[in-house]
Amino acid sequence: MKFEFSRRRMLGAVSGALAGLLSAPAARAAKATVQKVFASSGAPNGYDPYKHKWLMCFDVDKCIGCGLCVDACKTENHVPQASHYFRTWIERYIIKKPKPGSDRTRGEVLVDSPNGGRDGFPPTVVPREEILKSFFVPKLCNLCEASPCTQVCPVGATFDTPDGAVLVDPNYCIGCGFCIQACPYGCRFLNPETKTAEKCNLCYHRITRGLKPACVEICPTEARIFGDLKNPVVDDPIQAFIQKNKVFSLKPHLGTEPRVMYANLDKEVR
Amino acid sequence: MGNKLNPVGGGGWLPAGLASNQEADHMSRFKMPPQIFRLVLLTIGIVVSYLIARQLLTPASFRDFGFYRGAALEEVASRTPVYAGKKACDECHSEVLLKLAKGDHKTVSCETCHGVSQEHAGNPDITPVKLTGSHCIRCHEANPSRPAWFHQITVKNHYTGQKCTECHVPHQPNEVP
Secondary structure (H helix, E strand, O other), X not given: OOOOOOHHHHHHHHHHHHHHHHHHHHHHHHHHOOOOOOOOOOOXXXXXXXXXXXXXXXXXXXXXXXXXXXXXXXXXXXXXXXXXXXXXXXXXXXXXXXXOOOOOOOOOEEEEOHHHHOOOOOOOOOOHHHXXXXXXXXXXXXXXXXXXXXXXXXXXXXXXXXXXXXXXXXXXXXXXXXXXXXXXXXXXXXXXXXXXXXXXXXXXXXXXXXXXXXXXXXXXXXXXXXXXXXXXXXXXXXXXHHHHOOEEOOOXXXXXXXXXXXXXXXXXXX | OOOOOOXXXXXXXXXXXXXXXXXXXXXXXXXXXXXXXXXXXXXXXXXXXXXXXXXXXXXXOEOOOOOOEOHHHHXXXXXXOOOOOXXXXXXXXXXXXXXXXHOHHHXXXXXXXXXXXXXXXXXXXXXXXXOOOHHHHHHHEOOOOOOOOOOOEOHHHOOOOOOHHHHOOOOOOXXXX
């Protein structure tokens, strides 16, 4: 059989092929909009990530620097014991009085975090009379709206989930460390055992089971506030906290739009 | 396909006899040149092999939630919690929790002082770690960095030689034993 090529036929065939190629992703997208719930054997059954938006905030005035959250996080998430691997840590800020005769409002700012605050904080070497003010600042992954860490991952192993967590897929992480460099808050580290990047995942295995993250559970003063922005209950702790307090985020000038908010934050905190 | 190359338009290179009687026919029809046909075949081959490779290499749950492997969410979520949580304690020790809720220690979770108790929650015969007075000091030792509202003591000036629990009830810190 001889196939006759005509202009009409060729144009028809090419446009048909183009339409097919274009409609394939659209069909896939339509499939993706069908909501997925957890169904695997180990995961909490029926958990729907689209029905939650988890968030953690801090009240700096309530943190007493006991460091129990750091210890709880290490225990819960099997974080390496060595003193430079943390998913959450506490920093102590000491702002000294200005030198006598100077017209500054505040003096030198000292920041320390011995062992991430895990063993509590030893008394400071700065005499009490020289301290203008001092406070503790708990830190963890800032859950950025425009997270630099997920943008640089070359294999798509870190991502924002629909329920507000930023997770690392340990099976796909190649340990290149780009995300560790990209995070402006220093929240990531390379696990020396698994050789994959790690960070706070809001205790994803706990929050999907209806438990609080380990650090929030352990915090004795409720300095850490955790809740669900999509919770229909009006007095959800996080919704009440954001309504009642003037909150601020860390390094807002970087445009990462952190969702982790701090109340009573001092301007010296970076 | 004709075995003559590009007869469209009946160019001058054709034998004169052929050119004259086939010209009208060639003007009306478009003949696919063989090199274009091969290029189209090659393009289709490349596209098809790309689609097959993509089908084989893309994880099954990709795009379930976004531009990443959806199964990773369930894998991360499937780990077993270590801390049992206050709710688990409330199932058996509700009377202690009611007392706790009246005092200043109402915000303190059970496992803050008693340690990881997941095993104890599953099997009451396993006793949780009992902590000593040094645990009180961890929070209540005076430190200029602690907020002013928080109760603090300087241990060396505060009834040295006595245990904390001789004067304070941990579950009801506002009361005297």
